[in-house]
Amino acid sequence: MNLEAPEKKQSVFKKHSLLRFITAGSVDDGKSTLIGRLLFDSKNIFIDQLDAVSRTKYKRVMSGHNIDLSLLTDGLESEREQGITIDVAYRYFNTPKRKFIIADTPGHEQYTRNMITGASTADAVIILIDASKIKFNPSVNLLTQTKRHSIIAHLLRIKHIIIAVNKMDLINYNQIFYKRIVYAYKKFAEDIHFQNINTIPISALNGDNIISASNNMLWYNGPTLISLLESLNTNEKIDKKPLRFPVQLVARHCGHISKDFRSYMGRIESGIIKKNDCLIVEPSGKKATIKDIQMLNKSLDMAITGQSVTLIIKEYLDISRGNMLVSPFKRPVLLRSINANLCWLSEESLDLRRKYLLKHSTNQILSRILKINALLNINTQKWCPPKLLDLNDIGCVTINIYEPISVDSYDNIRSTGSFILIDEITFQTVAAGMIIL
Numbered sequence: 001m002n003l004e005a006p007e008k009k010q011s012v013f014k015k016h017s018l019l020r021f022i023t024a025g026s027v028d029d030g031k032s033t034l035i036g037r038l039l040f041d042s043k044n045i046f047i048d049q050l051d052a053v054s055r056t057k058y059k060r061v062m063s064g065h066n067i068d069l070s071l072l073t074d075g076l077e078s079e080r081e082q083g084i085t086i087d088v089a090y091r092y093f094n095t096p097k098r099k100f101i102i103a104d105t106p107g108h109e110q111y112t113r114n115m116i117t118g119a120s121t122a123d124a125v126i127i128l129i130d131a132s133k134i135k136f137n138p139s140v141n142l143l144t145q146t147k148r149h150s151i152i153a154h155l156l157r158i159k160h161i162i163i164a165v166n167k168m169d170l171i172n173y174n175q176i177f178y179k180r181i182v183y184a185y186k187k188f189a190e191d192i193h194f195q196n197i198n199t200i201p202i203s204a205l206n207g208d209n210i211i212s213a214s215n216n217m218l219w220y221n222g223p224t225l226i227s228l229l230e231s232l233n234t235n236e237k238i239d240k241k242p243l244r245f246p247v248q249l250v251a252r253h254c255g256h257i258s259k260d261f262r263s264y265m266g267r268i269e270s271g272i273i274k275k276n277d278c279l280i281v282e283p284s285g286k287k288a289t290i291k292d293i294q295m296l297n298k299s300l301d302m303a304i305t306g307q308s309v310t311l312i313i314k315e316y317l318d319i320s321r322g323n324m325l326v327s328p329f330k331r332p333v334l335l336r337s338i339n340a341n342l343c344w345l346s347e348e349s350l351d352l353r354r355k356y357l358l359k360h361s362t363n364q365i366l367s368r369i370l371k372i373n374a375l376l377n378i379n380t381q382k383w384c385p386p387k388l389l390d391l392n393d394i395g396c397v398t399i400n401i402y403e404p405i406s407v408d409s410y411d412n413i414r415s416t417g418s419f420i421l422i423d424e425i426t427f428q429t430v431a432a433g434m435i436i437l
Contacts, residue, residue, distance in 0.1 A: 017234045022103040022118045024153065025128035026145035030166040034128065034204035035104050039093055041211040097230045116152060116343055116432050123234045124160035125153045129181055132170040140184035148378050154192045155341055155434055157411065160232050161197045169203040173216045191381040200225055242330035243271030244416050246361040247323045264319055267308045269415040271327060274302045281317060282324040282406035283334050289314040322363035324406055332406040332416060339436045342397045346430035350389040357422040358401060366402040373398060410434035
């Protein structure tokens, strides 16, 4: 028995960062099947899971295939019954080189809001294109939902884009057809200024170019999908950005004794914090000096982006949930009116007469959309004269906020440059926004 193997495996994982990615594209492009294939071929499926899927009454297997891999992610009864993905399904797996979190997002237009949910924290997106649906005369026309998901991925500033031309087996692994599809997508991508695009021909059903190189496409010399995912660089250097620490909770420790103290809990969204750092409290502008940094009952000299910590400051200040501790050198902008790109997620159209709750980081305040400046045409990728925002529309809007908030540009710091709008009556999320400065 090799007792050193687990330690070696742990050391390998420490060298490679976690990769969060999503699958996107139009309905029935094979997103759930692709994830099922990744899990199955990388041996990240338990025997009881395979047994449960093989016995389900909603199997949609083809001849020569014993299991419907798409059912490994479609967990809802309605999903299996209809053969579609509705909710966002998260799956976790690993290889000897990396750990992964996958979000399987719906392709149907009416569930675009669920795709945005999955994409909001993603490092990479795999946009699937069903090669069998593409009409090649006289030119290649991409499906509208493929374009919509691509534009949303661009607006959310997802760093890595992988175009997976799926179901190559249905077009006899034709290299010319594949190149025409890739050329059409890259022409579309130029209009929305996509960068870092990788393309790969696959068959999720048969496993071509997923884990192992395909013998059916010897003309393709690029990496397999899993090799490509393992090689993506996710080091954003967010620690180098200015500090942003939204206060989530104010705690009073041992309030019944004379040596009690107040502390401020939250997650570091960007930058680093060190003991004795002099910070600014937003929006008051007061100075605060870090006395101690605590995490899991331990005192730290320094904390970095992504850590949830408790801060103790030397001064006695009025700090509450929704306030933010920031770097004094590059402070966020304090605004009562913001411009933003807005993805409308509600089946009810935007009503300019209504107020909405704006949730920004840990802060939640009333707001009203003052005007719609432009509407994005999904097919032409052009901004058009405005109208009311309907379900899945993307518009540029101006929002008035009842109290000033401290914001960053979404391009600079995603967590403090984004927000959601909530219906103050139903408390349903109706829109997701990216702030423009």
